[in-house]
Amino acid sequence: MAKGLPKRSDDYSAWYNELVKKADLAENSAVRGCMVIKPYGYAIWEKMQQTLDKMFKDTGHSNAYFPLLIPKSYLSKEADHVDGFAKECAVVTHYRLKNAEDGSGVVVDPEAKLDEELIVRPTSETVIWSTYKNWIQSYRDLPLLVNQWANVMRWEMRTRLFLRTSEFLWQEGHTAHATKDEAVAETKQMLEVYADFAENFMGVPVVKGVKTANERFAGAVDTFCIEAMMQDGKALQAGTSHFLGQNFAKAFDVKFSDKDNKLEHVWGTSWGVSTRLMGALIMAHSDDEGLVLPPKLAPIQVVIVPIYKGQEQLDAISEKAKEIQKALQALNISVKFDDRDSLRPGFKFADWELKGVPVRIAMGQRDLENGTVEIARRDTKEKNTHQLDGVVETVQQLLDEIQAAIYNKALDYRESHITKVENFDEFKDVLENKGGFIAAHWDGTTETEEKIKDLTKATIRCIPLNNEQEEGTCILTGKPSTQRVLFAKAY
Amino acid sequence: MAKGLPKRSDDYSAWYNELVKKADLAENSAVRGCMVIKPYGYAIWEKMQQTLDKMFKDTGHSNAYFPLLIPKSYLSKEADHVDGFAKECAVVTHYRLKNAEDGSGVVVDPEAKLDEELIVRPTSETVIWSTYKNWIQSYRDLPLLVNQWANVMRWEMRTRLFLRTSEFLWQEGHTAHATKDEAVAETKQMLEVYADFAENFMGVPVVKGVKTANERFAGAVDTFCIEAMMQDGKALQAGTSHFLGQNFAKAFDVKFSDKDNKLEHVWGTSWGVSTRLMGALIMAHSDDEGLVLPPKLAPIQVVIVPIYKGQEQLDAISEKAKEIQKALQALNISVKFDDRDSLRPGFKFADWELKGVPVRIAMGQRDLENGTVEIARRDTKEKNTHQLDGVVETVQQLLDEIQAAIYNKALDYRESHITKVENFDEFKDVLENKGGFIAAHWDGTTETEEKIKDLTKATIRCIPLNNEQEEGTCILTGKPSTQRVLFAKAY
Known part of the structure; x- marks a missing residue:
């Protein structure tokens, strides 16, 4: 167990909070609810960005940039939208400070009051659709397929690093189409892109579904989502793709x-994923020793640790280690050779375990004599001695194996934590004692959904796409239902 | 001349403004002073970002992310810093809107007033140094080499797309070192990185120098800069690198x-370049037909335009064109095949000239019969007929030639627009009738510098590094001086 890291079984929540800090991913800042993303955490986010950005471009999207500040009146133009966001937005009211007359520092200059207040974007539909009005005249201007990488701000009352922060980083795609069918197809295409990314890069299996009216994005006709399951059985919404109908087009003419x-x-349409994905990545795979990162998103994929006494041994080991490093780098594998002289190997092992480096190679004097290395994988902690010959191929193959193994482990966990229940007692029992997703019948009303949430804290995560149709009765009201929906407690 | 684009010789300023809009680079938004960067403009910025980001990483820096909002009191901790930025910052005073009682929309909720106002970062020294306090304990934690890509906001009264906007995108490096020498070396290293980028990627020659006390960054001990010359003879500060001494370390303990x-x-140290570079790129090279982009930063490096009558000719030309496209793409050259059927070739030619695509290949029926293509370069507008055989190598070589030619043209212009003057009459004469940089003696006082600015609008752009030492007398006061400094009117 990493020094000072709580065990998941003792306190999952404390384990997560400490892990984020100890692994140098992020920390709280002096500004309430806003985080600092530290270099190691940001390096993972950069890998996510690069991968997603390529996927967006491969599906025909271009990046652009729209203003941070939005006139207050824009929010009101779409009725649902303003209800969804007005209550949690940072408001800019002045554009200048001045020296306090008592010399105590700076104060807001009352003469520099804005005619109309501006809000820091919580999302950009309004400013973007007000811009699209000038970009779109004819069917020849469509489809318009634009994405933006940006910071956004929602004044959350309870915040947690990555999972819920007042400021977060994200991408928001905003597309415009000539027909309903095209817009729906785009919404679904981007949901597939997100699911592909979550499963094949993050190693996190997801359920694709549609939100109930109650959980819909403020201003959308339909919100599609991918829902992941964390190791404590709670759900985490990992990405959303909204079909906006003509709502914003009408609001902005x-x-x-x-x-x-x-x-x-x-x-x-609009669709987004955020630094929240970092939270999902951490919680889905990591263990009591620290992070477990999928090789495809690990900033350092392989670490080489020399075990030596004295400079002579270090020199001899370094020579071999650097050969391996070079050969792996030639295959685009990122390798760190950790020759820090002031630290013991045991400390280094624990440090790289904490940081989630997928493969560790250790090399000592005896290895040098025998022409071997010790290779350890982070996910299963298996260690084996390998001949130096063929070590590059072994590592390359191992990285692929780890990527697959991480996904399969998360999938097994999820599959064993989707439970069908037939009545409300069973529902409460599973929710309390097992957790996970609960597949249950629901009468389709917001009223029942809210009541279940009040009674149990569980929400409807989604109605899975391609859901099996099945006659049944609502677990709460006994009213007829034609399909099960997925309930869970959620982050 | 592109449709509706003013001539540079008639109105350089109007030419720039129109070019930015017509070439789909950026436009003004509804929020005063904030711009929308359109997809084509953003694609150029992305190329700049990628190139610079690699250069930063190659010199040992990592990216991180710090909060957008800064507590008002932080600004005051460094005395010069607050004077420099307090007068132009957007201030967040509330965190919630509510419905107006008269139903007229949303209003600021007076109950949601912040205890301490927050400002939207104009630059991040204060929030970063308050964070570094916890990251740095021992010499082992140094150097700390961090960069951030972010949006910042300075409430400018007169704004111009890319050159001066209230919100802009930039990178800001913030490093911490154990010794003065190391910090000075870092400051100069990053100046070299910026100069390398400007000259070898943007094709813009720059003078490296140090700012006078008057033009120094608020909070720095020394500000180094790269200064470029635009086609109207005005200077544009393209990047700055600041040696901060221990100022921020003392302010934040x-x-x-x-x-x-x-x-x-x-x-x-801290150092930054911004979307202002887009303005420099546009103004340094472009002409009355539109943008001229250096191949290394052009989102589209080659465009192929088919000239045809009827589907049969188009099919035959397309087949050949796509072969060329594929072969060029294999060399990492970005190629657009413009087979839009509703537009004439002449329109397409003008369109791609406006957009600054460095090489145009045209292919008609006769070319097909003769096994030739027409290759035109954007910068000189030279056109030649080439054999299809070897066309890929020709284009590859041409892109290198254009990159060099653009730089050399800008360099020739600059070299012929640096003028030595010996007295104030000469100074005013050159400034009015020739423009460019003026190398003149100055007595070293802020008072004289300000007076010259008031009289002529010219400022001291920099004291060039490795400046020749030479006895002389100040052009305004006649006081003794040991070196010439560079004056110019500036953006």
């Missing part, structure tokens, strides 16, 4: 002339 | 224990 020269409102 | 266990304040 965005029309196009179609091929028959008829003026129509444009159809829209 | 950041100390480390050295090898002898003695507590010392840390030495600091």
Whole structure:
């Protein structure tokens, strides 16, 4: 167990909080609810960004940048949208400070009051659709496929590093289309991109589904989502893709002339993932020794630790180690050779375990004599002695194995934690004693959904896509239902 | 001349403003002084970012992310810093809106007033040094080499797209060192990185120098800069690298224990370039037909335009064109095949000239018969017919030639626009009738510097590094001087 890291079984929540700090991922800042993402944490986020950015471009999207500040009046133009975001936004009211007359520092200059207050974007639909109005005239301007990487701010009352912070980093795609079908297809395509990324890069299996009206994005017609399961059985919404219908086009009067020269409102989508994914990544795989990172997103994929006494041994081991490092780097594998002289090997092992480096190679004097190395994998902690010959191929293969193993382990856990229940007693029992996703019948009303949430803290995570249709009765009201939905406690 | 684009010789300023809009680089937003960076403009910025980011990493820096909002009191901790930034910052005073009682929309909720106002970062020294206090204890924690890509906000009264906007995108490096020498070396290293980027990627020659006390960054001991010359003879500061001494370490009490266990304040640097570079890139090279982009930063390096009548000709040309496209892409050259059917070749030619694509390949029916293509370069507008055989090598070589030619052209212009003057009459004459940089003696006082600025609008751009030492007398006061400094009107 890493020094000072609580055990998951003792206090999952404390384990997560401490892990984020001890592994140098992020920390709280002096500004309430805003985090500092530290270099090691940011390096993981950069790998996520690069991967996603390529996926967005491969599906025809371009990046752009829209203003941070949004006129207050814009929010009100879409009725649901303003209800969803007005209550938690940072408001800029002045544009200047001045020296306090008593010399105590700076104060807001009352003469520099803005005519209209500006809010720090909580999301950018309003400012982007107000811009699209000028970009779109004809069907030839469509589809418009734009993404933005940006910071956004929602004044959350209870915050947790990565999972819920007042400021967070994200990407937000905003697309405009000539037809409803195209917009729906885009919404679903981006949901697939997110699921692909979560499963094949993060190693996190996800359920693809649609949100109930109650959990829908403020301003959307339909919100699709990917839901992941953490090791404590709680759900984490990892990405959302919204079909906006013509809501924002109508709010901002965005029309196009179609091929028959008829003026129509444009159809829209928006979709986003955020630094919240960092929280999902950490909680899905890590253990009591520290982070477990999937090789595809690990900033350092392999660490080489020399075990030596004196400079002569170090020199001899370094020579071999650097050969291995070079050969691995030639295959685009990132390798750290940890020759810090002031630290013992045991400390280094624990440090790199804490940081989640997937593969560790250790090399001592005896290895040098025997032409061997010790290779340890982070996820299972298996260690084996390997011949130096072929070590590069072994490591390369091992990284692929680890990527697959991490995913399969998370999948096994999830599959064994989806439980069908038939009545409310069973529901409460499973929720309390087992956790995970609960597949249950629900009568389809927001009222029942809210009541279940009040009674149990569980929410409907989603109605899975391609859900099996099945006659049943609502676990709370006994009213008829045609399909099960997934309930869970969620982050 | 591109449709509606003013000539540089008629109105350089209007030419720039229109070019930025017509080439789809950026536009003004509804929020005063804040711009929208459009996809084509953002694609250029992305290329800049990628190149610089690699250069920063190659010199040992890591990326991180610090909060957008800064407690008001932080600004005051460094005396010069607060004077420099307090007068132009956006201030967040509330964290919630509520529905207006008269139903007219949303208003600021007076109950949600912050205890301490927060400012939107104009630069991040204060929030970063308050964080470094906890990251640095010992000499082993140094040097700390961190960079951040972020948006910042300075409430500018007169704004121009890319050149001066209230919100802009930038990177800001913030490093901490154990000794003064190391910090000075870092400051100069990053200046070299910026100069390398400007000259070898942007194709913009720069003068490296140090700022006078008057033009120094608020809180720095020394500000180094790269100064570029635009086609109208005006200067543009393209990047700055600041030696902060121990100013911020003292303001935020950041100390480390050295090898002898003695507590010392840390030495600091900060350095940044911003979307202002987009303005420099546009103004340094472009012409009355539109953008001229250096191949290394052009989102599209080659465009292929088919010239055809009817589907049969198009099919035959497309087949050949796509072969060329594929072969060029295999060499990492980005190629657009413009087969838009509703537009004439002449329109397409003008469109890609406006967008600054460095090489255009045109292919018609006769070319197909003769096994030739027409290759045109954007910078000189030279056109030549080439055999299809070897076209890939020709294009590859041409891109290198264009990159060099653009730089050399800008260099020739600059070299012919650096003028030595010996008295104030000459100074005013050159400034009015020729422009460019003026190398003149100055008595070293802020008073004289300000007076010259008031009289002529010219400022001291920098004291060039490795400046020749030479006895002389100040052009304004006649007082003795030991070196010439560079004056110019500036953006």
